[in-house]
Amino acid sequence: MDLVGRWWNGAWSRRGRRDIWLLRDGDLWHVRARHGGAGGQELRWPPFRDEWSARAWIDRLVDQPPGGRAAWKDLTKVVRKPPDGGWSRGG
Numbered sequence: 001m002d003l004v005g006r007w008w009n010g011a012w013s014r015r016g017r018r019d020i021w022l023l024r025d026g027d028l029w030h031v032r033a034r035h036g037g038a039g040g041q042e043l044r045w046p047p048f049r050d051e052w053s054a055r056a057w058i059d060r061l062v063d064q065p066p067g068g069r070a071a072w073k074d075l076t077k078v079v080r081k082p083p084d085g086g087w088s089r090g091g
Contacts, residue, residue, distance in 0.1 A: 001025045004051075006075045007058070009067055014040065020058055029054035033061060 005022035014037045023030040028047035031054050035041050048054040062072045 001030065004029075004076075005055075005058070006078075007062060008073050008075055009062075009071050010073050011067075011071075020061055022054055022058060024051075031057050031061075 001023040002025070003021065004024050005020075007020040009016070009018040011017045017035070017037045017040070019034045021030075021032045023032065025047070028049065029051050030047055031045050033043045035043070045057065048057065062069050
């Protein structure tokens with residue numbers, strides 16, 4: 001599975017932390033969420049047939065309390081490896 005997107009609600013505590021991943025496996029899109037940090041409860045939904053549907057589901061997740069949409073950070077660019085396969089510093 002390829003990582004397409006990653007979000008975090010900005011909370012560091014085990015009780016408050018929430019994470020969401022968007023993954024692609026061939027023609028299927030997967031949404032996973034976790035509440036409570038590394039050892040927390042992980043949620044998975046049946047695969048989505050298109051990216052739009054998966055992202056619509058993620059939108060519903062981030063709009064929920066606590067914090068709502070304003071609290072969420074899009075970490076996709078931080079955790080995805082660049083398409084060229086390297087992490088060059090440039091210059």
